[in-house]
Amino acid sequence: MTDTSPLVEGLLRIHKVISRGLNISIRKCDEYLGKQGIPPGEAMGFSMYITSLKWVTHAHHLSEDEIIFPYFKDKIDAPYSRLKDDHKTITHILDVLDQCILEISSGGVGKLREVLGEFEKLWVPHIGIEEQNFTAEKIKTIMDLKEQVNFAEKLSKHGRQNSGPGPLVLPFMIYNLEGSDREAFVLHFPWIVKKVLVPVLWKGQWKPMIPFLL
Numbered sequence: 001m002t003d004t005s006p007l008v009e010g011l012l013r014i015h016k017v018i019s020r021g022l023n024i025s026i027r028k029c030d031e032y033l034g035k036q037g038i039p040p041g042e043a044m045g046f047s048m049y050i051t052s053l054k055w056v057t058h059a060h061h062l063s064e065d066e067i068i069f070p071y072f073k074d075k076i077d078a079p080y081s082r083l084k085d086d087h088k089t090i091t092h093i094l095d096v097l098d099q100c101i102l103e104i105s106s107g108g109v110g111k112l113r114e115v116l117g118e119f120e121k122l123w124v125p126h127i128g129i130e131e132q133n134f135t136a137e138k139i140k141t142i143m144d145l146k147e148q149v150n151f152a153e154k155l156s157k158h159g160r161q162n163s164g165p166g167p168l169v170l171p172f173m174i175y176n177l178e179g180s181d182r183e184a185f186v187l188h189f190p191w192i193v194k195k196v197l198v199p200v201l202w203k204g205q206w207k208p209m210i211p212f213l214l
């Protein structure tokens with residue numbers, strides 16, 4: 001396969017995590033609205049799920065603003081100002097989401113649904129632009145495989161520093177992916193993280209999110 005790029009694959013994977021997180025959150029809101037409320041047993045897990053979605057989105061946009069866009073700006077043509085403006089608007093949406101999370105048990109699901117809808121309306125075209133412009137083909141012309149692997153490593157380190165508590169965010173990312181995406185995502189994780197921390201020691205913390213995960 002001449003068209004594979006570890007960098008593009010990483011970008012597509014994180015987009016998949018956020019897209020699924022957003023999609024499930026919207027579907028669940030619709031379900032709760034139909035039932036006239038959120039079942040008490042799901043309220044905590046749902047707010048953890050949306051909070052994790054917020055952290056992961058924030059960290060992803062920070063990585064793009066601070067690392068990806070500055071590096072690619074003079075090398076790959078793309079509507080960088082539009083992308084950065086979208087990030088700013090989404091940051092505002094994430095702040096409002098935070099407020100909505102506090103109110104979900106007291107009938108605030110309708111407002112949450114509305115804000116998630118605004119998020120989705122921006123998110124779908126936004127990742128469309130990124131995925132159309134930052135393709136494996138273009139990236140290959142400016143970086144060799146080793147440079148891409150190093151760059152991807154730098155991005156994941158940056159992401160870890162900015163994405164909130166590992167015991168919630170890591171399971172959120174791992175279990176919003178499935179099959180080969182999940183395998184590739186955890187491939188370079190230390191053994192202790194994938195075999196002990198996430199599935200055993202941290203499980204008590206992230207367990208309430210299980211109804212929303214794969």
Ligand SMILES: [Fe+2]
Nearest residue numbers: 061064083130
């Ligand atoms: Fe972006």
Ligand SMILES: [Fe+2]
Nearest residue numbers: 060064127130
């Ligand atoms: Fe992105």
